[in-house]
Amino acid sequence: MTRKSPKFLTAFCVALFLFMYGPLFILMLYSFNVSEYGVDWQGFTLQWYKEILANANVQNALKASLLVAIPCVVISTLIGTLTAFAIYRNQFLGRGLLQGILYIPLLMPDLVMGVTLLLLFTSIGLSLGIMTILFAHIAFSIPLATLVIIGRMARIDRRLEEAAMDLGADELTTMWKVTLPLLMPGILASALLVFPWSFNDFVITYFVSGVGSSTLPLRVYSMIRVGVSPTVNALGTLIVIVPLVIVIIGILLEKRRV
Amino acid sequence: MSETKPSVELKKVVKRFAGVPAVRELDLVIPQGEFFSLLGPSGCGKSTTLRLIGGLERPDSGEILIDGEVVNDVPPYRRSSNIVFQNYALFPHLTIADNVAFGLRLRSRRTPAAEVEPRVEEVLELVHLEGFGKRYPDELSGGQQQRVALARALVLNPRVLLLDEPLGALDRKLRKDMQIELRRLQAELGITFLYVTHDQEEAMSMSDRVAVMRDGRFEQVAPPEEIFQKPKTRFTADFMGASNILSGKVRAADPDQSDGHSKDRLSIDLDSGITITSEKKDGVGPGDRVEFSVRPDDIYLRPPGDDLDTDNRFEGSITEKVYLGDVTEFDIDLGGGISLVCRSESREAQRLDLRKNQAVLVGWDAEDCNLLDG
Numbered sequence: 278m279t280r281k282s283p284k285f286l287t288a289f290c291v292a293l294f295l296f297m298y299g300p301l302f303i304l305m306l307y308s309f310n311v312s313e314y315g316v317d318w319q320g321f322t323l324q325w326y327k328e329i330l331a332n333a334n335v336q337n338a339l340k341a342s343l344l345v346a347i348p349c350v351v352i353s354t355l356i357g358t359l360t361a362f363a364i365y366r367n368q369f370l371g372r373g374l375l376q377g378i379l380y381i382p383l384l385m386p387d388l389v390m391g392v393t394l395l396l397l398f399t400s401i402g403l404s405l406g407i408m409t410i411l412f413a414h415i416a417f418s419i420p421l422a423t424l425v426i427i428g429r430m431a432r433i434d435r436r437l438e439e440a441a442m443d444l445g446a447d448e449l450t451t452m453w454k455v456t457l458p459l460l461m462p463g464i465l466a467s468a469l470l471v472f473p474w475s476f477n478d479f480v481i482t483y484f485v486s487g488v489g490s491s492t493l494p495l496r497v498y499s500m501i502r503v504g505v506s507p508t509v510n511a512l513g514t515l516i517v518i519v520p521l522v523i524v525i526i527g528i529l530l531e532k533r534r535v
Numbered sequence: 536m537s538e539t540k541p542s543v544e545l546k547k548v549v550k551r552f553a554g555v556p557a558v559r560e561l562d563l564v565i566p567q568g569e570f571f572s573l574l575g576p577s578g579c580g581k582s583t584t585l586r587l588i589g590g591l592e593r594p595d596s597g598e599i600l601i602d603g604e605v606v607n608d609v610p611p612y613r614r615s616s617n618i619v620f621q622n623y624a625l626f627p628h629l630t631i632a633d634n635v636a637f638g639l640r641l642r643s644r645r646t647p648a649a650e651v652e653p654r655v656e657e658v659l660e661l662v663h664l665e666g667f668g669k670r671y672p673d674e675l676s677g678g679q680q681q682r683v684a685l686a687r688a689l690v691l692n693p694r695v696l697l698l699d700e701p702l703g704a705l706d707r708k709l710r711k712d713m714q715i716e717l718r719r720l721q722a723e724l725g726i727t728f729l730y731v732t733h734d735q736e737e738a739m740s741m742s743d744r745v746a747v748m749r750d751g752r753f754e755q756v757a758p759p760e761e762i763f764q765k766p767k768t769r770f771t772a773d774f775m776g777a778s779n780i781l782s783g784k785v786r787a788a789d790p791d792q793s794d795g796h797s798k799d800r801l802s803i804d805l806d807s808g809i810t811i812t813s814e815k816k817d818g819v820g821p822g823d824r825v826e827f828s829v830r831p832d833d834i835y836l837r838p839p840g841d842d843l844d845t846d847n848r849f850e851g852s853i854t855e856k857v858y859l860g861d862v863t864e865f866d867i868d869l870g871g872g873i874s875l876v877c878r879s880e881s882r883e884a885q886r887l888d889l890r891k892n893q894a895v896l897v898g899w900d901a902e903d904c905n906l907l908d909g
Contacts, residue, residue, distance in 0.1 A: 439591050440624035442611045444638035444691065454637075458628045 357422025391484030405487025429463025632668030807871025845898030
């Protein structure tokens with residue numbers, strides 16, 4: 278019995294990973310296929326990558342995506358940190374309620390969120406474009422950022438702050454020299470989560486983007502409406518690989534530092 | 536001038552948490568340079584008292600004075616006291632040297648940058664951690680971390696050092712070493728130490744004076760010998776390990792004129808019918824109900840038929856015998872529902888061949904009967 282179960286577990290794991298990552302590998306494989314339409318392998322090429330990188334529409338979409346994702350990371354992480362402080366460090370009426378409300382956007386269907394934001398923007402007369410996309414992304418990223426940072430905050434020993442105060446640091450100095458450095462892993466984790474959260478969003482962005490402005494996911498969508506081409510495969514591969522490499526480098530750097 | 540003022544003074548200090556009193560009207564005076572311990576079980580208010588003095592809690596009423604100045608409204612970062620925390624509270628993101636230098640480098644302290652490093656080295660040397668400056672707290676053992684916490688507080692030259700169960704997490708051997716070390720540091724630096732512990736041995740071995748605390752009040756404040764030998768209350772007696780607490784009624788003062796110092800004696804009828812002789816105590820007379828304690832190691836045991844020249848002498852039987860190393864502990868049944876715990880040196884117990892379920896002669900002196908306050 279004890280011999281058998283590891284074998285079964287191994288098989289199960291392999292099957293699970295194939296199920297999860299198999300499609301991705303096929304996509305990557307076809308991005309190097311010479312054949313444009315067929316599913317048969319006709320040889321290796323980098324042609325589709327060259328095409329996609331030279332495509333002005335894709336370039337603009339990438340620019341738009343980054344223009345949204347980067348400010349979104351900065352602003353929602355900042356607001357998330359402040360919100361986490363407010364909720365975790367203070368006792369006030371409705372504290373529990375506020376924390377509960379924070380979860381709602383995470384559970385709300387994107388469709389509903391998209392429609393609501395669209396209604397809001399049109400009713401206050403904001404013209405749809407990059408700005409409305411950014412506002413929308415910040416709106417759905419703040420809860421995520423806050424919850425990640427609250428999680429980290431709960432693990433900080435309050436006595437460390439008391440120790441700092443005892444050693445002569447006033448409240449602000451304590452926050453600057455002790456609390457924030459200890460919170461940093463949480464803040465970084467929140468940034469690392471918010472970035473793809475914003476970069477990958479399709480549904481909400483679709484509602485609030487208006488005409489003319491288009492992020493990368495929207496561009497990909499419009500490209501596959503005319504059929505799955507190898508250029509889309511190449512783009513998909515890049516979207517998966519580039520952030521993955523960045524994260525791996527980050528982990529390696531973090532390991533070396535300690 | 537300030538030398539004549541007490542180092543720490545509490546005047547009717549009260550602290551409640553959500554309405555529940557943690558500290559009730561504490562009055563306390565600690566002179567300069569004293570090693571003072573707060574001793575009590577968990578939840579007795581000893582740590583709260585320390586936090587009140589350190590400024591981490593604010594009293595609901597009463598006054599706290601450090602060096603003669605009321606500090607009720609002074610935040611912790613402006614007090615001349617420093618705390619050594621129970622679990623050290625070292626900053627995990629800073630090296631040992633940066634931990635120790637934390638207080639020195641703050642702008643409020645205005646230490647010239649050139650002075651910081653030599654000061655840090657000096658203090659690390661004082662706690663025998665020279666060369667550890669570049670490491671991080673999680674690379675040090677518990678004992679070493681403890682000494683870093685000590686160094687971090689001492690480097691600021693506090694007037695009062697507040698130690699909150701600083702040795703609680705260390706193993707027995709290390710704890711003994713650190714006790715001696717702390718005593719040495721305190722003597723060397725002449726700083727007032729306020730030491731919080733639940734370990735009576737620790738409090739005994741280090742302190743000039745000990746306050747036994749219970750439910751936010753002091754049961755007794757006295758030098759260790761006095762607390763140990765003459766506990767005032769049942770609680771203190773029990774907490775200090777004088778676990779034999781008996782009660783009875785005073786029959787007469789001066790029970791036996793034939794004895795030379797009998798004028799100082801009381802005769803007490805125990806509830807079980809036997810009568811014992813105890814030392815006299817002011818305000819206790821015939822007819823009063825009293826409780827008294829006898830320390831287990833003040834009770835002598837002899838095989839039946841042996842001589843036992845003590846003021847009180849009874850026949851009993853050994854119901855339990857536990858070997859504890861240096862000493863052996865016996866449970867003795869005196870009959871009438873009275874049982875006593877006695878402790879003899881193990882070698883003595885072996886020589887006398889005292890065994891379980893054996894009859895035994897039990898005795899103790901009148902002066903070892905410690906009458907407790909009602």
